[in-house]
Amino acid sequence: MSLQCAHCYKSFSIAKVNDSRGKGLSVEVQCPHCAAWLGHNKLLSIAKMFGFYGGVVAAVVGYFFDNVASITTPLIILAVIIVGLSHIMDHLQLIEAPENDPSTEPGAK
Ligand SMILES: [Zn+2]
Numbered sequence: 001m002s003l004q005c006a007h008c009y010k011s012f013s014i015a016k017v018n019d020s021r022g023k024g025l026s027v028e029v030q031c032p033h034c035a036a037w038l039g040h041n042k043l044l045s046i047a048k049m050f051g052f053y054g055g056v057v058a059a060v061v062g063y064f065f066d067n068v069a070s071i072t073t074p075l076i077i078l079a080v081i082i083v084g085l086s087h088i089m090d091h092l093q094l095i096e097a098p099e100n101d102p103s104t105e106p107g108a109k
Contacts, residue, residue, distance in 0.1 A: 006094040007036035028095050037096040048086040055079025
């Protein structure tokens with residue numbers, strides 16, 4: 001799995017990340033090229049999780065109960081769309097710019 005840095009735009013492997021902080025949805029990783037802290041959009045991660053579990057619950061309910069297919073089928077389709085969209089939109093965001101970076105110094109531009 002390859003990630004792209006939101007600060008220096010270089011791509012790197014998740015295995016090359018030697019520093020990370022936080023847990024679960026708020027986990028952040030440090031770019032091995034420029035040392036910027038990167039993280040995922042929490043709202044998208046939450047939407048993805050809700051979409052995934054919503055779809056699973058709808059599928060289970062539709063499997064065990066009769067006459068609910070008119071409700072559960074659209075719910076499953078909606079869940080698949082939510083998970084797909086949040087997956088496409090989910091990319092790393094810059095959480096904290098690296099220290100001693102000339103581009104963040106005042107008056108550098
Ligand atoms: Zn970087």
